[in-house]
Amino acid sequence: MIDLLGDSDSIPAPIATDPIVAMLNDMAIYEGEPPLLILSTLIAEVKMWRAKDEYEKKAKLAVNASVVKKLKEIGFEVK
Numbered sequence: 001m002i003d004l005l006g007d008s009d010s011i012p013a014p015i016a017t018d019p020i021v022a023m024l025n026d027m028a029i030y031e032g033e034p035p036l037l038i039l040s041t042l043i044a045e046v047k048m049w050r051a052k053d054e055y056e057k058k059a060k061l062a063v064n065a066s067v068v069k070k071l072k073e074i075g076f077e078v079k
Contacts, residue, residue, distance in 0.1 A: 024039070027042070
């Protein structure tokens with residue numbers, strides 16, 4: 001635990017435990033793949049999913065705005 005009050009001179013830092021290393025090794029594409037490479041790949045995948053979600057949200061808003069504009073052009077009242 002980290003001492004937030006400053007009562008201690010030593011602050012233990014979190015370390016990678018064996019279960020975490022084992023999990024990373026299970027996700028490795030090839031034997032002996034460095035954990036940093038595995039983490040980089042996972043982070044890139046998360047970023048891609050976030051970007052995809054943002055794109056889909058913006059695309060949906062653009063389609064909705066164009067439908068509303070078209071309806072207004074042909075005389076419908078949109079609120």
